[in-house]
Amino acid sequence: MATLNILVLVCLSYVVLLFVVAFAADRAALRGRGKWLRSPIIYTLSLSIYCTAWTFYGAVGFAARSGLEFVTIYLGPTLVMIGWWWALRKMVRVGRSQRITSIADLISSRFGKSNTLAVFVTLLAVIGTTPYIALQLQSVTLSFAAFAETGPDVGEAINREVTAFWLALGLALFTILFGTRNLDANERHHGVVMAIALEAVVKLFALLAVGVFVVWGLSGGVSETLARIDASNIARWDVSASRWVGLTALSAAAFLCLPRMFQVMVVENEDEDHLRTAAWAFPAYLMLMSLFVVPIAVVGLDLLEGTNPDLFVLSLPLSQGQDGLAILSFLGGFSSATSMVIVAAIALSTMVSNHIVMPIWLNMTGGNAVMSGDVRQVALLARRLSIAGVVLLGYLYFRISGGGTALAKIGLVSFAGVAQFLPALLGGLFWRGATRAGAMAGLVIGSLVWLYSLFLPSFGTGTILSDAIMHDGLWGLSWLRPQALFGSEGMDPLVHAVMWSMLLNTAGFITVSLLSFPKPIERLQGAQFVNVYDHSPTTGGWTGGLAQTEDLLIMAQRIMGSTQAQAFFASAAGRQGIGGYLPEPSPDFLQSLERELSGSVGAAAAHAMVGQIVGGASVSVEDLMAVADETAQIMEYSSKLEAKSTELTRTARQLREANEKLTQLSRQKDAFLSQVSHELRTPMTSIRAFSEILRDADGLQAEEAGKYASVIHDEAIRLTRLLDDLLDLSVLENGQVSLNVQTGTLGDLLDRAEAAAGGNSGELEVRRQRGDEGIMLSTDLDRLAQVFINLIANARKYCDAKTPVLTIESRLSGEMLLVDFIDNGTGIPTDKQTVIFEKFSRIGDTKAGGAGLGLAICREIMGRLGGRVTYLPGQSGAAFRVSLPVEQRVAAQ
Amino acid sequence: MSIDPNPGPVFVERRAYRRRRLVDAARLLPILGVTLVCLPLLWTGERDAPTSTTYAMIYFFSLWLALVIGAALLSRRLKSEAKSDTADAGADAVGGPAGDK
Numbered sequence: 001m002a003t004l005n006i007l008v009l010v011c012l013s014y015v016v017l018l019f020v021v022a023f024a025a026d027r028a029a030l031r032g033r034g035k036w037l038r039s040p041i042i043y044t045l046s047l048s049i050y051c052t053a054w055t056f057y058g059a060v061g062f063a064a065r066s067g068l069e070f071v072t073i074y075l076g077p078t079l080v081m082i083g084w085w086w087a088l089r090k091m092v093r094v095g096r097s098q099r100i101t102s103i104a105d106l107i108s109s110r111f112g113k114s115n116t117l118a119v120f121v122t123l124l125a126v127i128g129t130t131p132y133i134a135l136q137l138q139s140v141t142l143s144f145a146a147f148a149e150t151g152p153d154v155g156e157a158i159n160r161e162v163t164a165f166w167l168a169l170g171l172a173l174f175t176i177l178f179g180t181r182n183l184d185a186n187e188r189h190h191g192v193v194m195a196i197a198l199e200a201v202v203k204l205f206a207l208l209a210v211g212v213f214v215v216w217g218l219s220g221g222v223s224e225t226l227a228r229i230d231a232s233n234i235a236r237w238d239v240s241a242s243r244w245v246g247l248t249a250l251s252a253a254a255f256l257c258l259p260r261m262f263q264v265m266v267v268e269n270e271d272e273d274h275l276r277t278a279a280w281a282f283p284a285y286l287m288l289m290s291l292f293v294v295p296i297a298v299v300g301l302d303l304l305e306g307t308n309p310d311l312f313v314l315s316l317p318l319s320q321g322q323d324g325l326a327i328l329s330f331l332g333g334f335s336s337a338t339s340m341v342i343v344a345a346i347a348l349s350t351m352v353s354n355h356i357v358m359p360i361w362l363n364m365t366g367g368n369a370v371m372s373g374d375v376r377q378v379a380l381l382a383r384r385l386s387i388a389g390v391v392l393l394g395y396l397y398f399r400i401s402g403g404g405t406a407l408a409k410i411g412l413v414s415f416a417g418v419a420q421f422l423p424a425l426l427g428g429l430f431w432r433g434a435t436r437a438g439a440m441a442g443l444v445i446g447s448l449v450w451l452y453s454l455f456l457p458s459f460g461t462g463t464i465l466s467d468a469i470m471h472d473g474l475w476g477l478s479w480l481r482p483q484a485l486f487g488s489e490g491m492d493p494l495v496h497a498v499m500w501s502m503l504l505n506t507a508g509f510i511t512v513s514l515l516s517f518p519k520p521i522e523r524l525q526g527a528q529f530v531n532v533y534d535h536s537p538t539t540g541g542w543t544g545g546l547a548q549t550e551d552l553l554i555m556a557q558r559i560m561g562s563t564q565a566q567a568f569f570a571s572a573a574g575r576q577g578i579g580g581y582l583p584e585p586s587p588d589f590l591q592s593l594e595r596e597l598s599g600s601v602g603a604a605a606a607h608a609m610v611g612q613i614v615g616g617a618s619v620s621v622e623d624l625m626a627v628a629d630e631t632a633q634i635m636e637y638s639s640k641l642e643a644k645s646t647e648l649t650r651t652a653r654q655l656r657e658a659n660e661k662l663t664q665l666s667r668q669k670d671a672f673l674s675q676v677s678h679e680l681r682t683p684m685t686s687i688r689a690f691s692e693i694l695r696d697a698d699g700l701q702a703e704e705a706g707k708y709a710s711v712i713h714d715e716a717i718r719l720t721r722l723l724d725d726l727l728d729l730s731v732l733e734n735g736q737v738s739l740n741v742q743t744g745t746l747g748d749l750l751d752r753a754e755a756a757a758g759g760n761s762g763e764l765e766v767r768r769q770r771g772d773e774g775i776m777l778s779t780d781l782d783r784l785a786q787v788f789i790n791l792i793a794n795a796r797k798y799c800d801a802k803t804p805v806l807t808i809e810s811r812l813s814g815e816m817l818l819v820d821f822i823d824n825g826t827g828i829p830t831d832k833q834t835v836i837f838e839k840f841s842r843i844g845d846t847k848a849g850g851a852g853l854g855l856a857i858c859r860e861i862m863g864r865l866g867g868r869v870t871y872l873p874g875q876s877g878a879a880f881r882v883s884l885p886v887e888q889r890v891a892a893q
Numbered sequence: 894m895s896i897d898p899n900p901g902p903v904f905v906e907r908r909a910y911r912r913r914r915l916v917d918a919a920r921l922l923p924i925l926g927v928t929l930v931c932l933p934l935l936w937t938g939e940r941d942a943p944t945s946t947t948y949a950m951i952y953f954f955s956l957w958l959a960l961v962i963g964a965a966l967l968s969r970r971l972k973s974e975a976k977s978d979t980a981d982a983g984a985d986a987v988g989g990p991a992g993d994k
Contacts, residue, residue, distance in 0.1 A: 068949050075930050078957065082964040083923030085916060226947045237944035241934045248930060276972050280965035287957040294950060 007147050010327055010332060015170065018338075021198055022178045022191030029190035037190050038270040040277035046193045046264045047282050049201035050077055050255060051289055052132070053139035053337035054411040059290065061310035063297035067234035072244060074290050076251030078283040084275050087256065088265070090429050092275060095266035103262040103421060110428035110529050111436035112522035120440070121421060123261045126352060127389070127455070128417030129344050133394025134401060135410045136337035137164045138311075143333050146314050147326070161399060168395040168774050171341045172388050179346040180383045192342060193268055199335035204288060206332025210313050211292020213325055214299045218316075225295045232298040246495040247412075253422045253502075255414035260340065263347035267575045286304035333777035340695045341391065357382040401459075413458045416498050420446035423502070423509040431513075432526045438513025446505025446717055453482045454497035549582045552610070553591060567595060675840040675852075679722055683715035689713075725853040729839065732860035739780040739864065746810055746817070747773035749781055753788035757796065759859040764796045767807045775810070775817060777886065783861045784884070787869065790854045791821045793878050799825040799877065820872060822879040831872045912971075919967045926960050 029037055036042070055073070062070035091106075100106045104125065108118035141163045146396055178191040188854070219225040229235060255261055269275075289722065299310030307315055314333065317325040361378060424439040473480035483493045485500050518526065546814075549569075556565040566581055573583035574591065583589050594610045690708040694700070700708075731737050747770055777784070795806040802826045810819040828836060837859045840852040855869075862869045867884035933952060936944045 068946055068953070071953055075953075075957075078960065079923050079926045079930065082926060082960055083920070086923065087920040229947050229950070230945055235946050235947055237933065237936060237949040239934070244934055245931060273972070276968040279968045280961050283957065283964065284961045287954065287961065291954065294946065 004144075004147050005143075006323075007327060007330060010331070012332055014334070015174075018195045019174065019177075022174075022195040024191075025194035026178065026191035037194060040271075040274040041281070042193060042197045043264075043268075043270065043274040044278040044281040044285065045197035045200040045269060047261070047278055048203070048259075048289075049196055049260055049264055049339045049343050051200075051336060052284070052340035052411075053136050053333050054132075055289060056207065056333045056336040057139050057143070057310045057313055058411060059293045060297045060300065060310070060312045063152055063234065064291050064309035064312065068237065068238070068294065069239050069243065069247065070293060071290055072247035072284040073251045076248045076253075076256040078286055080247070080252045080280050081257050081282050082280045087426065087429070088275055089272070090532060091256070091425075092266050092269050092272050094429065094529050096269065096272065097532055098528070101267060102347055102351045103257065103259050103355060103425070104355055106262070106266075107421065107428060107439065108355070108523055111424075111434070111439050111462070112519050112525055114436050114440075115355060115359060117440055117443070118351070118434060120443055120447075122348075122351040122355050124417060124420060124443070124526055126348055126393070128414045129259060129348055129395050130390075130393045131401075131410050132414040133344060133391065134397035135340055135414075136341050137394060137398045139168055140164070140167055140334055142308075142311060143314050143330050146311050146318065147330065164395060165400055168391050171338055172345070173389040174338075175342045175345045175349075175387045175391070176384045179342065179349070179387060180380055189268065189346065192346065193264070196264070196339045196343065199339045202283075203332040203335045204285065206328045206335075207289060207292065207313065208315040209325060210317060210329050210332075211296060213322065214292065214296050214316060214321075218299050218303075218320065219295065225298075229294060229298045229301065232301060234298065234301075237592075240492065242495045243492050246498055250412070250415050250419055250494075250498050253419035256419040257421040257425060258415075259351065259418070260343040263343050263350075267347075269742040289798025311460065325373045341394070345387045345390045348390045349383050352386040352390070353379060353382035357386060394402050409458065413454055416494065416501065417450055417455055419498070420450055420501060422504055423506045427509055427513070428526075429529055432523075432530045433513055434509070434526065435513045435516045435518040436522055437516040438509045438511075441512040442505045442507075445508040446501045448505055449485070449501040450497060453500060454494065455487060457482050457493065488880055549585050551586065552590075553581060556593065556596075568593070672839060676726065679840070680719065683719045683722075685865045687712050687715045687719075722853075722884065725857060729853055729857050729860060732857065732864060735864075737783075737864055740780045740782065741779060743776060743778045744781050745773065746775045746777055746819070749777065749785055750788060750808060750810075753785045753792055756785070757792035763804055764792075764799065765803065765805045766792065767805060769809060772810050775800075775812065775886065777817070777884075779865055779884065783865060787819075787858045787861050787882060788819075790858050791869075792884070794854060794880075795821060795823045795825075795878070801825050801877070812886070815885055816867075817884045819882040819884075820875075820879060821882070822872070822875045823877040825877040827875070827878045828871065830873070835874065836871060837869075915967065915970050919971060922960070922963055922967065926956075927955050 025037055042528065060068050060074070062073075076101045094100065095106065098106075100108055100109060104118045104121035107121050108114050111117055141161075144163050175192075177187055215222060215225045216392065219228055263573060296312055296316065297309065300307075300309060300316055304312065304315055304319060312331050314326060317323075317329055358379060420443060423442045424434070427434040427442075468480065471481065473482075479486050483496055484491075485496070488496060488500070491499075553565060553569050558570065569583060572589050573580055576583045576586065576589070578584065590610055690712045693711075694705060694708055742829070750768060750773060758764075792806065795804070799806070803824075805824045807822045808819065809822070810817065812818070837855045839856045858869050862882065862884070867882065869880060869882050872879035872881045930953075933944070933949055938960075
């Protein structure tokens with residue numbers, strides 16, 4: 001009993017040590033100290049919760065029964081770890097970028113945040129893990145019992161159930177104390193991880209110590225040990241290939257899917273880079289853990305024939321009187337059991353409270369509490385209760401099952417259960433076509449097959465599944481026998497169950513995924529998971545207060561500009577009474593920063609960005625929707641701006657055109673004024689000169705005086721005519737002219753014009769076709785005559801033929817009267833044809849001093865009369881066409 | 894999300910090339926491991942005298958050690974490669990905002 005008392009004392013001291021270590025680690029992490037807490041070695045050691053009491057005690061038992069087959073349980077995880085580049089890296093990256101809290105959360109997030117899926121995964125995980133927790137309790141009580149049996153008072157049997165109860169209570173307490181310190185499941189449990197790392201060292205050391213004792217203490221060296229193995233009944237390398245491959249694959253799958261492994265590997269991961277170290281260090285750990293398993297088993301079989309091989313690790317030192325080593329070994333087993341229970345309880349409680357308790361509670365309270373702060377308290381309470389519940393379940397299972405059967409068997413059943421997550425997990429990470437319906441179908445099918453073919457039969461024939469079902473199949477269908485599904489007889493029951501459950505699971509998953517259509521959020525999440533490396537370039541962790549602030553500063557600099565951001569941060573730090581640029585990330589500061597940023601990128605985006613860095617919340621779909629809304633608003637605004645800008649461009653172009661026109665007009669006006677003054681100046685000059693001669697010259701002969709006076713008279717007439725023309729033009733251009741409509745024939749009008757222009761006198765011969773000229777006109781005949789006069793006078797003036805002839809042709813074309821004036825001169829050069837109707841435009845040197853206003857006046861008159869006068873190119877000489885609309889009635893006469 | 898229209902350059906500089914081959918090696922190592930773990934299954938029927946457990950033990954622990962050393966070397970190489978990569982990126986990140994001032 002003394003040994004037992006010492007054992008209890010040592011055990012309690014060890015527990016106190018664990019509490020102290022966890023507490024110190026939490027304190028150190030809280031103060032931002034203790035970088036070593038986040039080292040890759042601690043991460044690797046925390047992975048060692050894969051090695052539970054099942055490993056510590058059970059592996060030896062496994063080896064004693066089946067020889068080397070036990071290594072498959074460690075080779076599977078080894079292969080997964082050295083293949084970290086394939087799956088683990090992606091899993092950890094997704095877990096970090098999506099702020100995943102558990103494997104249920106990962107699968108549900110991937111498939112559109114489906115809570116149904118999460119609940120299902122949680123339930124399956126609880127069903128699969130509960131026996132495993134019971135197994136841990138059992139192994140500790142067994143080891144206690146082993147001590148008690150060898151004690152001096154052999155008769156005093158230890159009450160195993162009481163031991164298990166106190167153990168469960170202590171574990172629940174520890175887990176609640178250090179596992180629910182923070183609400184955020186993404187926050188690392190530094191205390192817990194540290195305690196687990198310590199336990200990992202203890203169990204490795206204990207197992208190695210026992211191994212060394214067995215090999216060198218009991219067997220006398222390596223070669224002797226090998227000889228002993230060769231002599232034992234597990235000397236033959238005789239493994240079933242299907243079990244070998246099946247168990248390796250199963251342990252590899254379970255390593256990825258076990259909730260507690262997910263917890264330490266992904267959720268508690270500080271830095272993705274730690275995986276690099278763990279990739280070789282963890283396989284090394286596993287190798288050391290299994291190095292002495294076979295020697296211990298062989299020596300145990302030799303020395304302790306007939307006792308439980310699962311306890312050889314403990315009973316060997318005890319039987320040899322090595323109490324110190326036995327206590328160490330006991331501590332190793334105790335460490336393995338407790339660390340597994342603690343982490344499994346944390347992982348399961350996170351799942352249970354997040355996916356089952358909280359949704360139910362929120363439903364019951366109508367979701368009103370979301371607004372108030374007591375959600376936090378409720379969530380913490382839910383998690384604590386869940387931990388207690390999970391541990392209690394394990395204890396109840398232990399009580400009910402009574403702790404029978406070999407340890408290893410329960411472990412493998414549990415492995416096969418959680419391995420059902422694998423298709424959904426890997427499919428979700430690597431295949432964008434995987435859908436929620438597919439995942440659900442695969443999980444349901446796989447878990448049903450697992451329950452029916454492995455879990456329920458594991459209670460023993462006749463307990464839950466009757467003999468009849470086991471031998472004849474469900475409803476008497478022989479192909480539904482639990483251990484010979486579809487007629488696959490003679491297989492190992494475990495391999496059989498694993499094969500069928502995984503096969504049907506995967507088939508269901510793929511088939512339903514191919515046939516179903518995912519919801520938008522599933523597709524969104526699918527893209528984010530599968531292409532996680534494109535979406536999350538950052539690998540570093542947002543841990544520690546200052547690191548967060550620094551990241552915030554980097555982000556703010558990108559958005560606000562560095563000077564402004566630095567000033568903002570410095571002033572915030574100043575308000576908090578801190579020097580430098582990095583204030584504490586207090587809620588006030590974060591709120592003001594978010595406000596500041598939302599000025600630049602919109603409220604939702606700012607919230608999401610700050611949330612991403614601080615880790616308060618992940619980007620929800622609502623956030624994304626809000627971002628999209630804001631973006632849409634911005635786009636609408638920018639399209640409005642664009643419309644306005646095109647309008648402005650148009651206006652600007654109009655303005656520019658108007659300006660050009662004005663400039664042109666101004667230029668024309670200047671030209672006009674200078675032309676007019678020039679035109680006025682010439683006659684004025686001659687008038688002045690001749691009038692001066694008349695005044696000053698004495699003795700001027702009457703003949704000369706008369707000549708000079710007539711020059712003055714002519715010039716004055718020319719001046720008057722010019723001024724008349726100008727006046728006329730100005731009146732016409734201003735539209736002030738009033739038309740005096742008369743009726744008359746074209747012929748009369750032409751006669752009048754011909755006479756006014758100087759008749760047929762002189763050298764110009766006018767040829768007319770009088771037959772066509774009987775057209776009645778009803779217009780301002782005086783004005784029209786003015787045009788004709790002008791055209792005839794022009795021909796008289798400018799026709800340069802030897803015998804100038806002007807042909808006047810008139811005809812009706814539809815409702816238009818066309819009168820052509822064609823002379824036989826050289827005509828007007830093409831480049832001048834466009835300018836002849838402009839004011840003061842004269843072509844060549846002027847024989848007769850016209851002012852160049854005639855055609856301009858003609859054009860204006862015809863415009864007033866509703867017709868036009870144009871130059872007619874391509875005739876024998878200069879040709880002008882006067883066109884004028886006539887009424888049909890008048891024309892018919 | 895869609896297929897990248899730019900599949901990347903055909904020729905990369907020597908360091909990037911080496912890094913890609915390292916990643917290839919890291920990916921292939923577990924496949925080699927699986928092959929070698931399953932190899933002893935062939936031993937059973939080939940000999941009159943069955944293979945001894947000690948023989949298999951020595952084989953497996955040697956294999957295990959080799960895998961650990963291989964993984965350690967690869968991860969060390971990958972680490973140093975990644976370190977220099979992030980160091981470059983870090984220098985850029987620091988230089989960026991400074992250039993804005």
